[in-house]
Amino acid sequence: MGVLFCCRISSGKTKVHRNPDESDNEDEDVQAERTRVKEALSCQTCEEKPVVVVSSLRKEYSTRHDGFILNTKKKKVATRNISLCVRKGEVLGLLGPNGAGKTTTMYMLAGETEPTAGQVLMGDYCTEFRQVDSTLEYIGYCPQVNPLWPKITLQEHLEIYASIKGLGQNEVAGIIKRVVNALELKEHLKKKAKNLSAGIKRKLCFALSMLGNPQIVLLDEPSTGMDPKAKQRMWRAIRAAFKNRQRGAILTTHYMEEAEAVCDRVAIMVSGQLRCIGSIQHLKGKYGRGYSLEVKLREEMTGLREVALLHKEILRIFPHAVRQESFATLMVYKIPMEDVKSLSESFSQLEKAKDSFHFEEYSFSQSTLEQVFMEFAKEQENDEEEIGSLSTTFQWQRLQQDEPVSTPHSDSIVHQL
Numbered sequence: 374m375g376v377l378f379c380c381r382i383s384s385g386k387t388k389v390h391r392n393p394d395e396s397d398n399e400d401e402d403v404q405a406e407r408t409r410v411k412e413a414l415s416c417q418t419c420e421e422k423p424v425v426v427v428s429s430l431r432k433e434y435s436t437r438h439d440g441f442i443l444n445t446k447k448k449k450v451a452t453r454n455i456s457l458c459v460r461k462g463e464v465l466g467l468l469g470p471n472g473a474g475k476t477t478t479m480y481m482l483a484g485e486t487e488p489t490a491g492q493v494l495m496g497d498y499c500t501e502f503r504q505v506d507s508t509l510e511y512i513g514y515c516p517q518v519n520p521l522w523p524k525i526t527l528q529e530h531l532e533i534y535a536s537i538k539g540l541g542q543n544e545v546a547g548i549i550k551r552v553v554n555a556l557e558l559k560e561h562l563k564k565k566a567k568n569l570s571a572g573i574k575r576k577l578c579f580a581l582s583m584l585g586n587p588q589i590v591l592l593d594e595p596s597t598g599m600d601p602k603a604k605q606r607m608w609r610a611i612r613a614a615f616k617n618r619q620r621g622a623i624l625t626t627h628y629m630e631e632a633e634a635v636c637d638r639v640a641i642m643v644s645g646q647l648r649c650i651g652s653i654q655h656l657k658g659k660y661g662r663g664y665s666l667e668v669k670l671r672e673e674m675t676g677l678r679e680v681a682l683l684h685k686e687i688l689r690i691f692p693h694a695v696r697q698e699s700f701a702t703l704m705v706y707k708i709p710m711e712d713v714k715s716l717s718e719s720f721s722q723l724e725k726a727k728d729s730f731h732f733e734e735y736s737f738s739q740s741t742l743e744q745v746f747m748e749f750a751k752e753q754e755n756d757e758e759e760i761g762s763l764s765t766t767f768q769w770q771r772l773q774q775d776e777p778v779s780t781p782h783s784d785s786i787v788h789q790l
């Protein structure tokens with residue numbers, strides 16, 4: 374990983390800068406998590422100490438904006454005021470649209486970049502700042518960019534990482550064999566990294582992060598490029614590695630089925646802020662806002678009149694149903710909670726409609742995690758639109774007022790492995 378790991382990662386090494394962001398109008402679960410973080414920070418001897426504590430984490434990057442005539446230096450706030458815990462035995466999923474701040478959070482957790490404010494505690498942490506030499510004992514990190522040497526074989530990677538992590542010579546062969554079997558890597562052992570497919574490279578990175586059973590594992594989009602079977606093997610390995618153990622993991626992903634398969638709780642980030650946190654079932658119930666109905670029509674029933682009649686019938690069953698996107702043979706509706714007094718009654722009405730309107734099939738289900746996610750993702754799109762229009766105005770005003778400034782650009786490069 375190339376960094377000295379500290380049991381406490383904070384801005385300014387020993388000094389923790391206060392986060393300027395207020396946490397007003399926050400979701401109640403996000404607030405409750407903040408309270409849990411405060412308790413964890415003040416209670417160092419607690420039995421059930423979380424394995425990771427992230428407290429009021431903020432990261433600002435300096436960026437340069439190349440304007441039409443002048444360049445301006447600006448601050449990009451990548452994460453605002455993130456507080457969360459990872460409990461023992463827990464895999465916490467960090468979801469969010471592109472640019473929400475997930476990787477920046479991972480960088481701060483891995484010690485790759487310094488927080489501007491706030492702190493991270495993990496491993497055998499204590500209130501006093503102290504450094505520990507053996508980073509790798511505590512933490513396994515699978516970054517988004519593969520940290521592989523192109524001319525070194527898959528087997529050599531495993532051996533080198535095992536030795537860096539301090540695994541005993543006599544146990545290395547056995548450990549590598551188990552990892553290789555679990556992830557089906559045997560036929561690739563002698564291949565150089567540059568000759569591995571994208572999916573196998575990710576498998577290898579995942580394997581490297583898990584070697585030596587570190588107490589905390591950070592997985593940044595681990596399954597990118599893997600085929601469905603490989604993903605499922607990896608998910609099984611993750612479940613087995615953390616469930617009911619004294620260890621924890623944070624995983625970022627864009628795949629909702631991955632979050633459903635491995636995460637005990639998920640947190641959704643939007644524009645650098647935590648918008649919600651909880652179990653997937655809890656989030657679906659709280660934000661899913663109802664049900665989704667999909668009706669697949671037979672080809673001969675797609676005439677305007679038939680569709681209009683069916684639409685009328687759907688509205689009779691669910692008066693507040695809202696038609697979403699519709700394709701030639703598929704009608705999709707969002708049904709609010711209040712229209713579904715009883716599930717059995719709803720299904721019996723739908724069955725009758727199916728008979729009368731001869732639709733091919735239908736599905737009626739609670740909102741999916743994907744739908745919950747999409748609702749939050751829209752918030753970021755709105756933020757970006759607002760900032761876009763503001764910055765254009767700002768640049769125009771600056772054009773009239775200011776002299777050009779030239780600025781260095783030293784801290785705007787993400788440190789990649």
Ligand SMILES: Nc1ncnc2c1ncn2[C@@H]1O[C@H](COP(=O)(O)OP(=O)(O)OP(=O)(O)O)[C@@H](O)[C@H]1O
Pocket residue numbers: 434435436449450451469470471472473474475476477478784785786787
């Ligand atoms: N070194 C940097 N300098 C300036 N801005 C940065 C830097 N790194 C990230 N950012 C900005 O910070 C914000 C958060 O980026 P980050 O990579 O953490 O998002 P993300 O949620 O991981 O996105 P993705 O899903 O695409 O990986 C983005 O607006 C990004 O452009």
